[in-house]
Structure formats: C-alpha cells, structure tokens
Amino acid sequence: MRPLVIGLCAALVGCVSRGMAQEAPPPPPTSTSTQTTTTSSSSTPTAPPVTSTPSAPPRFRHARPSRSTSIGGPNNGSLEGGVALPERATGLVSNPRRPNATAFYGTAELINAIADAAAVVDRALPGGTLTVNDIGFQRGGPIDHHGSHQAGRDADVLFYLLDAQGQPHPSVGVPIDPEGNGTDYRDLMDPSDDVPLRIDLPRTWRFVQALLENEHALVQRIFVVEHLRTMLLDEARRQRAPRAVVQRFSEVTCQPAYAHDDHLHVRLFCSDEDLGAGCADASPMYPWRLAQIEAAGLAPVAETRARRRSRVVTEAEARASAPPMHESVRAFLDRRESWIVQPHPGRRYCR
Numbered sequence: 001m002r003p004l005v006i007g008l009c010a011a012l013v014g015c016v017s018r019g020m021a022q023e024a025p026p027p028p029p030t031s032t033s034t035q036t037t038t039t040s041s042s043s044t045p046t047a048p049p050v051t052s053t054p055s056a057p058p059r060f061r062h063a064r065p066s067r068s069t070s071i072g073g074p075n076n077g078s079l080e081g082g083v084a085l086p087e088r089a090t091g092l093v094s095n096p097r098r099p100n101a102t103a104f105y106g107t108a109e110l111i112n113a114i115a116d117a118a119a120v121v122d123r124a125l126p127g128g129t130l131t132v133n134d135i136g137f138q139r140g141g142p143i144d145h146h147g148s149h150q151a152g153r154d155a156d157v158l159f160y161l162l163d164a165q166g167q168p169h170p171s172v173g174v175p176i177d178p179e180g181n182g183t184d185y186r187d188l189m190d191p192s193d194d195v196p197l198r199i200d201l202p203r204t205w206r207f208v209q210a211l212l213e214n215e216h217a218l219v220q221r222i223f224v225v226e227h228l229r230t231m232l233l234d235e236a237r238r239q240r241a242p243r244a245v246v247q248r249f250s251e252v253t254c255q256p257a258y259a260h261d262d263h264l265h266v267r268l269f270c271s272d273e274d275l276g277a278g279c280a281d282a283s284p285m286y287p288w289r290l291a292q293i294e295a296a297g298l299a300p301v302a303e304t305r306a307r308r309r310s311r312v313v314t315e316a317e318a319r320a321s322a323p324p325m326h327e328s329v330r331a332f333l334d335r336r337e338s339w340i341v342q343p344h345p346g347r348r349y350c351r
C-alpha cells in the first residue's frame with residue numbers, strides 16, 4: 001500500500017495539514033509517491049531518531065511594534081515589514097509542513113503575542129509544544145487554502161494534544177470530535193497505524209488565556225468549532241480563569257463556515273499605530289474596542305473592499321478527490337458531517 005503522508009488532510013476542506021515533519025511515517029524504499037511536498041528529507045528510513053534530546057530553543061526576542069504595518073483588511077490586505085516567526089522558541093515550533101511553506105510572517109504584534117503565549121504555557125504547564133501553521137506571506141496578500149490571512153494579523157495554531165497515555169503529543173491537524181478525541185490516521189488505508197489522540201484542554205486554554213490577556217495584541221476573533229468552544233469554556237472555569245478573560249473568550253469565538261475542528265484561527269485587531277497608516281478591521285467592532293479607539297483619539301477603519309479570492313477547495317471536491325480510506329476513517333468523516341455545518345446563523349458577532 002502506498003503511504004499517504006498527507007493522511008486525513010486529503011479528505012478535509014481547509015485542512016491545516018499534519019504536524020511536524022518527523023511525524024510522517026517513512027516511505028517504504030520502493031515508494032514512488034509523488035507527494036514530496038509534504039515530506040521532508042528527515043523522514044527517510046535512514047533518518048536519525050527524532051526523539052533525540054533537542055537543544056534548548058533560542059531565546060525569543062521581541063520585534064519592535066513599529067517595524068511592521070498591516071495594510072488593509074484580513075480579506076484584502078498586505079503587510080509591510082513582516083516579522084518572521086522563529087522556527088523554534090520556548091514552547092513553540094513553526095511547522096515546516098504548513099500548507100504554505102513560506103507563510104510564517106505576521107505583524108510584530110502577532111508574532112510577539114504568539115511567542116509570549118507559548119512561553120506562558122511552557123512555564124505554567126511544561127511539556128507541551130505549540131505548533132504554528134500558516135500565518136501569512138512576508139508581504140501579505142492572497143494565500144492558498146485561506147479566505148483571509150492577507151494582512152499579517154491572522155494565524156492558525158494547532159491544538160495542544162495528548163496521546164493515549166495522557167502525555168503531550170506533537171500536534172497534528174486532526175479533527176477533534178465532540179468527546180475531545182481525534183485520530184491521526186496516517187496511512188488512510190492502513191488501520192494498524194492509527195494513533196488515537198485527545199485535545200489537551202489545559203494547555204490549549206492556557207494559551208488562549210495568555211493571548212487574551214496580552215494588552216499589546218488585541219484579539220478580535222478566534223474561530224473554533226462550537227463543541228470545542230464549549231469545552232474550552234468549561235476548562236477555563238475549571239482553571240478558575242479570570243472572569244473578564246472568560247467573557248472576552250466567549251465574545252470573540254465562534255464557528256464560521258469552515259468548522260475549525262482541527263485548529264484555532266486567531267485574528268488581531270489593527271494596532272493603534274497601524275490604524276492611522278492604512279490598516280482596516282473586518283467586522284465585528286465590539287463596543288469595548290470602539291471605546292479604546294476613541295479614547296486614543298483615533299477613528300475606526302472598516303474593511304470595505306471585497307474579498308480578494310484565493311484558491312480554496314470545497315468540501316465536495318475534497319471528499320471526491322480523497323484517496324481510498326479504511327472503514328473507520330470513512331465512518332469518522334460521516335460522523336464529522338454532524339458538526340461541520342455552522343450550528344446557527346452566527347453568534348452575535350460571527351458572520
């Protein structure tokens with residue numbers, strides 16, 4: 001059987017791809033697979049074991065907020081002075097197998113905020129690693145598989161995951177069901193290589209809390225599937241998170257047209273500095289943000305230009321072009337139909 005290193009991704013719309021390169025099963029020596037774009041040279045049969053002790057990641061150095069400017073809006077914008085997410089930093093890795101290989105640039109505020117939040121998780125709950133997928137291109141603009149991510153203020157991050165023993169497991173972009181479980185199916189035709197996984201709610205919530213508490217990077221939006229939104233809210237209460245943070249989370253989260261059951265999509269507001277330099281916010285504009293903008297002597301700028309389309313695949317196209325799958329993969333995808341439909345016309349602030 002031919003290994004399908006892109007695994008379940010091939011059957012999912014908007015799939016954020018697998019996690020780290022070393023998790024791909026090595027191709028057999030006789031493989032003629034052409035899916036080399038998702039396989040790194042480190043996954044050859046002769047590659048050294050990836051579990052060797054990693055050296056400490058380099059210390060993350062904040063980028064100056066003035067270095068970058070987000071121009072226009074998430075759906076039709078660009079980026080000046082884009083800041084690169086480091087390949088590794090405390091508690092985080094930048095996924096080398098992200099869908100768009102060079103989409104690791106964002107505004108200074110976004111990159112600083114992601115790195116800071118991952119470091120908070122690493123200090124509070126050591127052992128897990130945040131995997132960051134697509135952010136945007138160095139100069140922003142349209143990006144395959146995404147409607148937005150054009151102005152340096154959007155980032156996709158994978159959920160922290162646990163293995164069957166409850167230990168941290170490197171993140172992969174697998175859909176998580178309403179019980180909090182997912183499976184890394186790897187070779188979709190081979191049931192013997194399936195890896196059961198579970199969302200790591202304590203670390204995932206702690207990351208979200210740290211982002212929301214960052215006053216230098218105001219979170220406008222977190223897209224996530226409805227059942228994980230509920231589970232994260234329950235976890236927040238379990239951790240006795242500050243009431244204001246929980247309230248903010250419940251306000252900024254929703255399940256949009258694409259379910260977001262395999263990652264979180266975080267979007268920041270324009271910074272005050274960028275607002276006066278061409279940055280524009282997509283909806284919604286919350287009363288609290290409006291009050292801040294007015295208090296700063298600024299005026300809100302709404303994104304008005306139509307979405308600049310990028311290449312995206314429909315659900316039907318993904319299913320139709322999916323490789324052969326064993327029975328439980330098909331059953332999972334059938335079950336997934338029940339939660340990928342947007343559960344309501346939208347929360348108050350979700351289109």
Ligand SMILES: [Zn+2]
Nearest residue numbers: 146155156265
């Ligand atoms: Zn996204």
